[in-house]
Amino acid sequence: MAALEPLSPAGGAGEEAPDEDEDEAEAEDPERPAGAGCGRGGVGGAGPGLCGALGGALTRRAVTLRVLLKDALLEPGAGVLSIYYLGKKFIGDLQPDGRIVWQETGQVFNSPSAWATHCKKLVNPAKKSGCGWASVKYKGQKLDKYKAAWLRRHQLHVPVAPADESPASEGEEEELLMEEEEEEVLAGVSAEDKNRRPPGKGPSEPAHPEATPPGKRVENKPRAPVRYCMLGSRDSARNPHTLVEVTSFAAINKFQPFNVAISSNVLFLLDFHSHLTRSEVVGYLGGRWDITSQMLTVLRAFPCRSRLGDADTAAATEEEIYQSLFLRGLSLVGWYHSHPHSPALPSLQDIDAQMDYQLRLQGSSNGFQPCLALLCSPYYSGNPGPESKISPFWVMPPPEQRPSDYGIPMEVEMAYVQDGFLTNDILHEMMLLVEFYKGAPDLVRFQEPWSQEHSYLDKLKISLASRTPKDQGLCHVLEQVYSLLKQGS
Numbered sequence: 001m002a003a004l005e006p007l008s009p010a011g012g013a014g015e016e017a018p019d020e021d022e023d024e025a026e027a028e029d030p031e032r033p034a035g036a037g038c039g040r041g042g043v044g045g046a047g048p049g050l051c052g053a054l055g056g057a058l059t060r061r062a063v064t065l066r067v068l069l070k071d072a073l074l075e076p077g078a079g080v081l082s083i084y085y086l087g088k089k090f091i092g093d094l095q096p097d098g099r100i101v102w103q104e105t106g107q108v109f110n111s112p113s114a115w116a117t118h119c120k121k122l123v124n125p126a127k128k129s130g131c132g133w134a135s136v137k138y139k140g141q142k143l144d145k146y147k148a149a150w151l152r153r154h155q156l157h158v159p160v161a162p163a164d165e166s167p168a169s170e171g172e173e174e175e176l177l178m179e180e181e182e183e184e185v186l187a188g189v190s191a192e193d194k195n196r197r198p199p200g201k202g203p204s205e206p207a208h209p210e211a212t213p214p215g216k217r218v219e220n221k222p223r224a225p226v227r228y229c230m231l232g233s234r235d236s237a238r239n240p241h242t243l244v245e246v247t248s249f250a251a252i253n254k255f256q257p258f259n260v261a262i263s264s265n266v267l268f269l270l271d272f273h274s275h276l277t278r279s280e281v282v283g284y285l286g287g288r289w290d291i292t293s294q295m296l297t298v299l300r301a302f303p304c305r306s307r308l309g310d311a312d313t314a315a316a317t318e319e320e321i322y323q324s325l326f327l328r329g330l331s332l333v334g335w336y337h338s339h340p341h342s343p344a345l346p347s348l349q350d351i352d353a354q355m356d357y358q359l360r361l362q363g364s365s366n367g368f369q370p371c372l373a374l375l376c377s378p379y380y381s382g383n384p385g386p387e388s389k390i391s392p393f394w395v396m397p398p399p400e401q402r403p404s405d406y407g408i409p410m411e412v413e414m415a416y417v418q419d420g421f422l423t424n425d426i427l428h429e430m431m432l433l434v435e436f437y438k439g440a441p442d443l444v445r446f447q448e449p450w451s452q453e454h455s456y457l458d459k460l461k462i463s464l465a466s467r468t469p470k471d472q473g474l475c476h477v478l479e480q481v482y483s484l485l486k487q488g489s
Contacts, residue, residue: 066098274338286330333374344377344391386462
């Protein structure tokens, strides 16, 4: 059985997009036809162009972000531009030279159309254009409104649009109507829902995430998950930390290819491990695979007492874990990791890692051998209560006709086996974990309030309670562990 390699740290931001022609109005809008630019005749040859002259015939396409910035209709700033498309929101910075920097990857775009087309193709690869001025918003208002205001200011006879409409061009209106229908199909909006929607209003944007609970370190905004059907082909520009909703086997008319039974002590230990730090943690799962009954039994969790990216410590930790597996007569059957403040859903990076691990565990054997992944989300504000969300998943390979697509993250059903008591080695492992994270800057401060009713230590105890064996003979040892946590943080 091949060993799982230590997880590597998250990848960095995407590289900056190569610059296109930087002439002010010449190349900023890829949709602009020849003849509408600086130094060329206007539409129909009626004038010398735009260089210093406003009296010639102007089209809407001659107005660029740089022109609007120069006339103070817009101001440069971070996060002032946004696109909302098929449930996905993109945020951009407006530069003083009129360029757009996409915050998620750092890529630079020369026009709203270029940015909108790129972003929409990430969600829907079949997208041909982005109708940028009608779909990019500046501080919540469509850019087309600012363009129309500029044209009116210079008395170019642009009619005033109603307050809730944008003066989109004829082609943009058709494109936007197609987008609305497309969004309804992919989002599963029924005709009844559509009829209930107020006329003239599109799908509402998502509400702001809940406020950070007291005592929690302020982190990046929660990652909004996307559905697998919206991913399309693999794209290097896509953020590897994009979360993906899992798919049930029933939804695709398939049976789960293996059964899973998991020990309550496994969930107890990995939940405890995940609570200790605001950083992601990782560990391995030991158990047995019965090929006759197609049953995967997960019996033990093995936390990695190492930091992600610390190859030297990880190698020693893995060797120790494999020795423990061997001595207990267990096989490596999977892995777990945490998303401390995000939903318990796999990211694109997790999906690729799981697909790789599944192939490694199968090795050269012709027989099927599953590899289970568990995700634990202890501090996600969307969890219904103090109890952590622990989600199992498995990755189905992409269709043969589309081998470059991402694997499909599948929801796995598990049978929960309540252990009779906590074993001494689990309590010992808990003490080792407390010692490992003692004094770390990302250690959770358990004496601080998690909510108005509970401290972080209270929250931990409540989450572990449902996974604690009925035999409370070692309850005093648990209280010692909790006391050390409170002192150490």
